[in-house]
Amino acid sequence: MKNLTTRQSEILTFISDVISNEGMPPTRKEIALKFGFKSANSAEEHLKALDKKGYIDLHGGTSRGISINKSFLGIPIVGSVAAGSPLLAVENVEERIEFNGNIFSDSVDYFLRVKGDSMNEVGIVEGDLIAINKRKDVKPGDIVVARINDDVTVKTLFHLDKRKVILRPENKNYKNIEINPSVENFDIEGKCLGVLRNYN
Amino acid sequence: MKNLTTRQSEILTFISDVISNEGMPPTRKEIALKFGFKSANSAEEHLKALDKKGYIDLHGGTSRGISINKSFLGIPIVGSVAAGSPLLAVENVEERIEFNGNIFSDSVDYFLRVKGDSMNEVGIVEGDLIAINKRKDVKPGDIVVARINDDVTVKTLFHLDKRKVILRPENKNYKNIEINPSVENFDIEGKCLGVLRNYN
DNA sequence: ATTAATACTGTATAAATAAACAGTATGAAA
């Protein structure tokens, strides 16, 4: 898929925002107004470029006839994370789900598919999707996504300071994980906002 | 809130459907086409009626300027169910959530807020919202919402025939529930499609 | 060095659209 220019990307984002905020796509004029274009034709040409590159579909002869190609919409589901790769690297994204809603307390950057039973006792089971908000500032009690020496794990944060981090599995069969972040490679990837499970 | 006529309700549903399927609200002409009106003004008048009754907002001078009043959108969350009342009775709906997505395998009629710990071992815990599809035809293994003598309960269906129903809690501390549906008042309310949990 | 793509302004126009006004008919409410 072809890359977008900065401007095209801004315009795609704007269209997406208008759709979620106003409930309908913008007109050429509205796009021009937003970006300070003096001619609606500027918007027209950006739309054509986005259409040509496959990011949107233009419905000819229809007012506000812009739809965003779904494969670029939606929230990514991160499955197996290849060791050392960024969580959101393309190869880790198994699919995307359309998900508009104010269900979770913060914005969901991605869903992570849960592996293992280390969080069973708080109702997080194998295969669950957990909603993650990317952030570094987490506090004890939060369920966090952490990275320890290239491994990604989900645990309850028990303690965090410069010298020591304690992560608590929510399952009696597992022991707390203690890390010295000045020795081991440790990073907080985000906070778990909630759980989504789909039975078939 | 004023009641809608059959026609008005049909039109409101159509608008909602177009928004989710096409990504934008319909024009007057499109509404007229759908319902076989020979004049777009019929649609105009229905829209005015829906606006007047508070179900939609019309944005004057804007093409496709129709937005649906959010308090009528979204999927109801059923909290405490008053004994004997229908699940979806107004008094049982604690709020509604905007929720557009193809996350669950079937359409979600409502979310039920979980009380108690009888399903803990399959990761359904107190406070969880479980997505329910209204249906009678359920099979063993399904997690179902059932009604036993005015009480609403969520359990795994273990066995179901005319003489005997067995419901299985997913927690060692609870025993199976056996019902004779010809003696006791028993009804299947729906099937659990999945789980939604929001941490604060 | 030339072509193509990007990123705009400016003008123009056909088509889409909202929305008013004038009717007809029906049933329910006052």
Added chain:
DNA sequence: TTTCATACTGTTTATTTATACAGTATTAAT
């Protein structure tokens, strides 16, 4: 009995909107 809301057809018009065409300027690719 009269009024009001509903439910339409039919016509008209101002405005919104999409979209083509003619330019200018800049940058990246060939």
